[in-house]
Ligand SMILES: [Fe+2]
């Protein structure tokens with residue numbers, strides 16, 4: 464069983480005491496397009512030999528835009544999922560109910576923040592950048608899996624969101640300040656959400672047998688494969704966007720080189736950094752005997 468060291472009460476206190484609005488994050492600012500937006504661990508542009516330093520920065524910024532879009536995209540299902548868990552015991556523990564409603568509300572706020580980031584980007588970057596469609600269909604797929612699978616995906620996302628900010632963005636003064644703040648404000652809420660995910664996982668897993676838990680981990684890895692497909696689609700749109708921004712037409716060899724670097728970076732960002740997160744591994748390890756080994760295998764395959 465999941466080790467419980469969190470409570471709805473402390474999460475609710477944190478939510479109330481650290482509440483922020485989208486305007487608090489933006490403070491009327493725009494992006495500074497003379498700066499990179501993402502650390503190279505996420506953007507994966509530094510090693511691409513066919514691009515100039517200027518073009519690498521353009522691709523870094525394109526990746527900043529798609530980072531915001533993909534977060535909004537993959538978090539879309541969290542609002543209805545959390546509302547369903549809140550409604551499951553609507554006349555029960557009021558602290559649980561209130562903290563879950565705030566969790567859902569915060570995710571709606573994140574959607575607003577990330578969409579505003581994408582529209583300011585679109586206005587300021589100069590050329591149009593394609594973004595993958597179909598967020599509602601993807602949300603439907605996630606919500607169509609088992610409740611434990613959807614919660615495990617949420618937990619993984621909320622842990623890697625924090626890791627991206629704390630380990631790769633927080634101390635990086637060379638990155639655009641507004642972009643860093645978007646990740647900082649997101650982190651403020653996600654650090655609580657990850658704890659509430661653990662509480663919900665505990666509640667749901669309590670009634671499940673070993674086979675059902677194991678199946679939930681398998682379901683998570685199937686969702687990971689679907690996410691990988693979406694990342695590949697976005698990667699192609701990014702290369703098209705870079706062509707438009709630079710006025711170049713890449714040869715097949717250049718396109719291949721960019722694609723290889725970008726695939727590795729996308730996979731690390733949205734899959735491997737979650738599959739390898741120690742807190743997430745611990746959660747899965749406490750649920751199932753072989754889940755952690757499956758995560759490690761998937762991470763190795765995606766890093767190859
Ligand atoms: Fe979020």
Ligand SMILES: [Fe+2]
Nearest residue numbers: 570621653656
């Ligand atoms: Fe969240």
